[in-house]
Structure formats: C-alpha cells, structure tokens
Amino acid sequence: MSTKIRLGAFVFVALVFFALMVFWIGDRQSIFSRTYRISAPFDNVAGLEEGAPVRAGGVRIGTVERIRLPARPDDKIAVVMQLQNSTREVIKKDSVASIETEGLLGSKYVSVSFGSVEAEQVRDGDTIDSHPPLDYTDVAKKAGDMMDSAKEALDSSKVTIANLNDATGDLRSITGKINNGRGTLGALINDRSIFQSLNSTLFEAKTGATSFQENMEALKHNFLLRGFFNKRGYFDSSELTTHAIAKLPGRAPAKQFSFDGKDIFSKPDSAKLKNQKALNQVGAFLESNPSGLVVVEANTSAKGAKEDNLKVSEARAMVVRQYLVKNFKVDDSRIRTMGTGESPAASDGRVMIVVYPGSGENRTVAAKNLVSKK
Numbered sequence: 001m002s003t004k005i006r007l008g009a010f011v012f013v014a015l016v017f018f019a020l021m022v023f024w025i026g027d028r029q030s031i032f033s034r035t036y037r038i039s040a041p042f043d044n045v046a047g048l049e050e051g052a053p054v055r056a057g058g059v060r061i062g063t064v065e066r067i068r069l070p071a072r073p074d075d076k077i078a079v080v081m082q083l084q085n086s087t088r089e090v091i092k093k094d095s096v097a098s099i100e101t102e103g104l105l106g107s108k109y110v111s112v113s114f115g116s117v118e119a120e121q122v123r124d125g126d127t128i129d130s131h132p133p134l135d136y137t138d139v140a141k142k143a144g145d146m147m148d149s150a151k152e153a154l155d156s157s158k159v160t161i162a163n164l165n166d167a168t169g170d171l172r173s174i175t176g177k178i179n180n181g182r183g184t185l186g187a188l189i190n191d192r193s194i195f196q197s198l199n200s201t202l203f204e205a206k207t208g209a210t211s212f213q214e215n216m217e218a219l220k221h222n223f224l225l226r227g228f229f230n231k232r233g234y235f236d237s238s239e240l241t242t243h244a245i246a247k248l249p250g251r252a253p254a255k256q257f258s259f260d261g262k263d264i265f266s267k268p269d270s271a272k273l274k275n276q277k278a279l280n281q282v283g284a285f286l287e288s289n290p291s292g293l294v295v296v297e298a299n300t301s302a303k304g305a306k307e308d309n310l311k312v313s314e315a316r317a318m319v320v321r322q323y324l325v326k327n328f329k330v331d332d333s334r335i336r337t338m339g340t341g342e343s344p345a346a347s348d349g350r351v352m353i354v355v356y357p358g359s360g361e362n363r364t365v366a367a368k369n370l371v372s373k374k
Contacts, residue, residue: 034085036124040097041076046133048099048108054081056112061087092119099133240314245336254357257282261349268301268348271315282353283328292358294335296320300349302342314339
C-alpha cells in the first residue's frame with residue numbers, strides 16, 4: 001500500500017473520530033437540540049461553576065449557561081440554565097431549583113424538581129424559585145457544638161456518679177446504725193416490744209376511723225339530720241363523680257331526652273327528685289332498645305357560687321342515674337354522668353340524657369346483662 005493511501009486512510013479515520021466527538025460533546029451540551037433558558041436566584045451558589053450539569057429526577061436535562069452577579073448588594077445571584085426543550089412537560093413554573101453535591105465531596109450541580117400537573121409551563125426566560133444550598137461549614141459547626149454538649153453531659157454524669165457513690169456510702173452508714181439498734185428506726189426494728197406497741201396504736205387508730213365512719217352513717221339517718229340530706233337529694237358526696245366522664249363522645253346520638261330542672265327537682269339548688277315518673281320514658285326506651293353509652297348530663301342556673309353549682313349539677317346527674325339503674329333493667333356499666341355546672345341559658349338548669357348507638361358486640365353484652373338481671 002502506498003504512503004498516500006495510508007495517509008488518506010488515517011486522515012479519514014481522524015475526521016470520523018473528530019465528528020463523533022463533536023456530536024457527543026454537542027449532545028452533552030445540548031448544542032444540536034432545541035433548548036430554552038430559565039433562571040433561579042440564589043444568595044450563595046456554594047462552589048457552582050458555569051457548565052455544571054442540571055438534573056431533574058437524577059437525569060441530566062441541561063447545563064448551567066452562566067452565573068450572573070447581582071447589580072446591587074441586596075439582589076441575588078442569578079443562575080441561568082439551558083434546558084432541553086423536551087423537559088417542558090415536567091418542568092413547570094412551580095418547580096424549584098437547588099444546588100446539590102455529587103456524593104459528599106463531589107462537584108456541584110443544579111437539581112430542578114418536577115412541577116405539578118396543573119401548573120403553567122415555563123417559557124424561555126422565566127425565573128423559578130430556589131432552595132438555599134446546604135452549607136457544610138454550618139454542618140461542621142453544628143457537629144462541633146454537639147460534641148461540646150456531649151462532653152459537658154459526660155462531665156455532668158461523672159459528677160452525678162461521684163455524688164451517687166457518696167450517697168451509697170451514707171446509706172451504708174445509716175443501715176449499719178439501724179442494724180446496731182441505734183436511733184428510733186433501729187430501736188423499732190430491733191426491739192420487738194416497741195414494734196408491738198406501735199402496731200397496737202395503729203390498730204386502735206383504724207378501729208377509731210371505722211367507728212367514726214359508722215357514726216357518720218348513723219347521723220345521715222338520724223331524724224334530726226335526715227331532713228338536711230333529704231333536702232339536697234343525696235347522702236354521700238364522695239359518690240358524685242364515681243361514674244363521671246369528662247366530655248360527650250364525638251359521634252351522633254341515637255336518642256336524646258331533655259328535661260327542665262324545675263320539672264323533676266324540688267328546688268333550683270337541690271338534687272332531690274320530685275317528679276320521678278317523668279324519667280320513666282327514658283327507662284322504658286333503654287329497656288326496649290339495647291344501646292351503647294348513655295350519658296346523663298346536668299347543669300344548673302347561674303345563681304349562687306360556681307363551685308356550689310358544679311356540685312349540684314354532679315349530684316343531679318348522679319341521682320337521675322341511680323333512679324334509672326334502680327327501677328329499670330338496664331346495663332348500669334354503660335350509664336355515665338357529667339355535671340357541667342351553671343348554664344346562663346337555663347333559668348332552673350336542665351337534664352339531658354344522651355343515648356349513643358352501640359356496636360353488635362355492645363348489644364350482645366347489653367342483652368346478656370339484661371337477662372342476668374331478670
């Protein structure tokens with residue numbers, strides 16, 4: 001083969017290789033494809049350079065064409081990006097640009113998020129929002145602060161352990177004295193006669209408390225004091241909130257009964273029932289309609305002290321519950337009370353009995369309870 005032929009073949013191969021490189025580089029830089037430009041403002045570009053890639057969803061869609069410094073100190077740095085025209089369907093006006101790093105210490109690139117479906121398409125020259133880049137200097141500073149805090153916590157724990165050791169030594173000293181019978185507690189533990197004397201004193205105190213409780217029960221039924229308890233409608237104040245709940249459930253009731261306080265109670269400041277028969281319709285409904293939770297809610301007028309009105313409302317709810325449980329075959333475990341105190345809208349107070357529907361399991365349990373009561 002002649003020298004000219006070899007030279008011509010070499011030149012041809014070199015031209016083909018050069019053309020392929022031009023097209024490859026052009027494709028990477030979007031030279032031979034239709035493009036458009038958008039920009040994003042940043043306070044700090046954090047090492048981003050012109051020619052850096054622009055990615056969306058991890059796919060390269062363009063390059064950083066140029067980075068413009070602001071004309072005034074209060075303006076932001078503009079990063080102008082050249083994007084492939086095919087990205088207009090995913091890059092919208094509500095897309096957001098951010099400066100990211102390839103790996104922990106890699107080169108910088110711009111990441112553009114996908115826009116929403118209903119957002120308007122971007123046009124050539126539009127500006128989109130941006131997120132500030134992560135500053136690794138701040139991260140290192142925060143890590144240093146965390147290390148200092150951990151060191152302080154470690155030093156504090158050392159002091160705590162030292163104090164605990166001192167306390168352990170003191171405890172050993174105290175227990176040694178007790179074992180040797182020194183002090184009141186040591187004498188109590190080691191001298192059986194003192195223990196028996198203390199036990200006898202506690203027994204006498206318990207007996208006295210029982211006697212006091214029995215005397216109080218007797219006073220409740222004494223003819224001189226019976227009128228006081230009958231007037232207020234109940235005996236034991238400790239039972240007022242035994243079955244109470246804090247608030248009504250947040251679902252619709254199956255049935256609701258409402259009564260004026262003056263129609264069923266003897267006085268505005270009393271929980272004594274005067275017209276119990278008005279409550280019979282509630283008892284009849286509960287007997288014939290197994291339900292879920294039942295809440296007796298009561299309030300009073302705004303006359304008098306708030307604390308007294310709250311106590312009267314709790315007593316009214318309790319008394320109504322006691323009447324329903326005593327006179328009708330109902331599941332008493334599902335009947336709760338709620339005294340809400342005074343109500344400016346009610347001149348003599350009201351009683352609301354709210355019945356909530358129960359699940360199938362609740363109805364089965366309610367039916368079993370009714371059968372057991374029969």
